[in-house]
Amino acid sequence: MSNQEPTPLVTGAGSGVGRATRFELADRGQPNATNIESALERNRAFAAAGGHERAVVFPNLRLFVITCLDPRVDPAHFLGLGLSDAIVVRNVGGRVTPEVINDVAFICQLAESALPDGPLFEAAVIHHTQCGTGALADDTFRHRYAERIGAEESTLLPHAVLDPAATVTRDVERLRSVPAISPRVSVSGHVYDVVTGLVETVIPAGR
């Protein structure tokens, strides 16, 4: 470290650990406070405060969240999830892709061995307003991206979240229809509004 110390990110023992509320203030014009170095500093504070000590493998809320990787859409913040509260998978758009289906099936199989009867967990799909996947509706962007990743361009448009209530409905239906997912897993669909900060349930939990 140089003598250009970054703005303190943790204001006291145990307070603010894992929260990024000062991120915007801290990283502007302060190269030492950016990227992984800044996060590692927070990690040391987290470990020193014992934040990891009561973590468990099976999530406290029996909840599996599928949502977008947009940094505004972090369920640790907007759902108030603490460590071990939920399993979270995030990808572009929070879409139920084949990879996500396999992840839910994997946790389903693990849960079945621990819980022989009754409900296993709830899978909550959460799409959001102002999603960046909307760029896939732009012909130029979509064409360039298809070339970049070697994909068929026509397969990319359905990935755009332009109407989050509609896409989350489709993705819930998709997850509910997969034979690899036990009927003991309930599936719900929601929309997170990045302007109001509120989540609205579109499809209540069920199968």
Ligand SMILES: [Zn+2]
């Ligand atoms: Zn998004």
